Amino acid sequence: MRHGQRFMIGPGGYPDLRVNAFLASPKMRVLAETTNRDYAYSLGLWLNFLLGRGVRWWEATEDDVAEFQFWRMTDPENEEAVGGSAFSKDVAACKKFYRWVRKKYRVADPFEEFGAPEAKRRSDVRWLDPAAVARWRDLALGGRTLRGRRDRSWRGRNEQRNVAFVNGLYGTGLRVASWGSVVLPELPTSVAGRAYFTCTLADECAKGGYGYPYWMPRAVLAGVCAYVEGPRARAVRQAQRAGRYAAEHGTRVVASANREKVRFASASSGSVERPWRMLSPALRRRLYWETEQGMEPLSLWLNEDGLPRASHAWQHVFREGNERIGQLGLEGFTCTAHMLRHSFALKWFSVGKLVSAGRLASLSEDEARDFRDQFGDVWHLVQTLLGHRRVETTKDVYLEPFRSLDVELLLAHAEGFPIAQFMADSFATHASVRTDPLAAVR
Numbered sequence: 401m402r403h404g405q406r407f408m409i410g411p412g413g414y415p416d417l418r419v420n421a422f423l424a425s426p427k428m429r430v431l432a433e434t435t436n437r438d439y440a441y442s443l444g445l446w447l448n449f450l451l452g453r454g455v456r457w458w459e460a461t462e463d464d465v466a467e468f469q470f471w472r473m474t475d476p477e478n479e480e481a482v483g484g485s486a487f488s489k490d491v492a493a494c495k496k497f498y499r500w501v502r503k504k505y506r507v508a509d510p511f512e513e514f515g516a517p518e519a520k521r522r523s524d525v526r527w528l529d530p531a532a533v534a535r536w537r538d539l540a541l542g543g544r545t546l547r548g549r550r551d552r553s554w555r556g557r558n559e560q561r562n563v564a565f566v567n568g569l570y571g572t573g574l575r576v577a578s579w580g581s582v583v584l585p586e587l588p589t590s591v592a593g594r595a596y597f598t599c600t601l602a603d604e605c606a607k608g609g610y611g612y613p614y615w616m617p618r619a620v621l622a623g624v625c626a627y628v629e630g631p632r633a634r635a636v637r638q639a640q641r642a643g644r645y646a647a648e649h650g651t652r653v654v655a656s657a658n659r660e661k662v663r664f665a666s667a668s669s670g671s672v673e674r675p676w677r678m679l680s681p682a683l684r685r686r687l688y689w690e691t692e693q694g695m696e697p698l699s700l701w702l703n704e705d706g707l708p709r710a711s712h713a714w715q716h717v718f719r720e721g722n723e724r725i726g727q728l729g730l731e732g733f734t735c736t737a738h739m740l741r742h743s744f745a746l747k748w749f750s751v752g753k754l755v756s757a758g759r760l761a762s763l764s765e766d767e768a769r770d771f772r773d774q775f776g777d778v779w780h781l782v783q784t785l786l787g788h789r790r791v792e793t794t795k796d797v798y799l800e801p802f803r804s805l806d807v808e809l810l811l812a813h814a815e816g817f818p819i820a821q822f823m824a825d826s827f828a829t830h831a832s833v834r835t836d837p838l839a840a841v842r
Contacts, residue, residue: 402424418504469487532733534836536725537566539728540724561701565580583684596618610787612787624700640696652686
């Protein structure tokens, strides 16, 4: 067993050694952190389902698998039924488990002949235009009233951190796990006159293990730097005074680091040098360096107690933010982390259309031609920004609103024109794109 290892307790109150041996096996350890977590959760669902049927997991049959599918996807008694994509993940986890225990303990595999249902893309994806993103952020996380003023009753904590994180999600298009894994040495250096800074997402922090370049807007970097110099620095000082870092288990002390690589103490002796692209989010949260004031985490995002923040903790921020939106009387005006990624794609498709049509005043005709030569079409631009390996993924899910709009509407905007207003007008009647609910009131 290792620190942070997931394990399960059986129905009798004791650990199931075979299940926990699988969770600790190399088959699970090599998975990305989020995949490891999701597979463990899916396996737990399956084991509890069998328990409810009075079936021991090593005696499960194909009929139990069929019943599991019915309960998980169709059963009207299950108020948390899921679609094909989520159930396919459950099946993948169970298949991996039974393949491992079949070889190790000669247990029959009830999933051997089972084919997971085709994962269909959800049709209830929602987008936010720029005005809606800003409104949700200010109301849900920034302590603003419906009139845009400071709410004197606002008691929200970590406001500057949360706003910087949300601005980063929308500004870069990264997923929560990826943006949440960034460490201080990976941040770009601000240079006067530049609007965007090229960054690289590490392979170990990207979905599927394939890193890619992404671009950070100046405003996002400025917000991050303000957070680092303000609330983050205070949290670090308080944690140092309380001795929290000294008590942390499994920390690795960093000897040197830059934007490409890091050298840190190994688990045995001496030190090792690794490129950032090879370091998982879990290992990144264990890296600390020595400062004049004491030890400090390299993780950019910290909890209020100064300890590195796990990616799943950000879901609480969105849940609490949506609850506040509801309390303000704007029911249905909700936002999730992945909605910001979808909205990022929608924004850049709009910009890309304008560039490809030569309608951006800041670009010369030659520059617009270079753009078309590099990306081929706008779909490939957004594919690059999102880090997708297949352009079909970009087309099928992220930019569905454009299939039902007159493309000529996209050509109404040029550099120097208000893009927020342009998008609000273009998507005003699209059922899946949310705009600022207070714009009409004002």
